[in-house]
Amino acid sequence: MFTGLIEEVGVIQSFRLQGQTAVTEIQAQKVTAELHDGDSIAVNGTCLTVTGSNPRSFRAELSQETLARTNLGRVQPGDRVNLERPLLPTTRLGGHFVQGHVDGVARVTSVHADGQFALYEFRFPSELQSYIVEKGSIAVDGISLTVAKLDRQSFQVAIIPYTLNHTNLPERQVGDSVNLECDILAKYVEALSNRRKESEAKSPLTLQYLKDQGY
DSSP: OOOOOOOEEEEEEEEEEEEEEEEEEEEEEEEEOOOOOOOOEEEETTEEEEEEETTEEEEEEEEEHHHHGGGGGOOOTEEEEEEOOOOOTSOOOSOOOBOOOOOOEEEEEEEEETTEEOOOOOEEEEEGGOOOEEEEEEEOOOOEEEOOOOOOOOOOEEEEOOOOOOOGGGGGGGOOOOEEEEEEHHHHHHHHHHHHHHHHHHHHHHHHHHHHOOO
């Protein structure tokens, strides 16, 4: 579990395809402290497993599913990626609960300066529409952000100077892809709502049935 608060921006040192999977090595300094084989780490919001590390870099393997569902299959040596270690029980939750399970890939559709801030607009896959709400939380390349404006196929976020200075977001241009993870609470609400509807449809003792019976 992560928070969406980026600890460090790392640099892709190598990226090698191995059949339908891949291995990448990422240069970093802060997140490599106390990093061990088997640990989880979020790379552009994607939860990966560390398979090797030293004080200056770590290595991770990417499955076929990860390559297909995220933007990590497009990275090249020299690219900068957002990094975050898992949440500790004693850590303040400054962002929101982020699992590192990417729901889909969005596209940058516009970038505008607004004083010291920046306004980014993203076009998202239609299947994610029910999970995105105005003023709600969303993770973009692992960054915990708040949806400032929402349309049927796109949303806008306002980026503060600190986020611009401590993530790879300023390098994103119109047409670039970003990983999206919707708020897990929205997913559970939808799942519970769907189960309730299915249960009511199967049971004759619905509210309408009771009304018809004169109760």
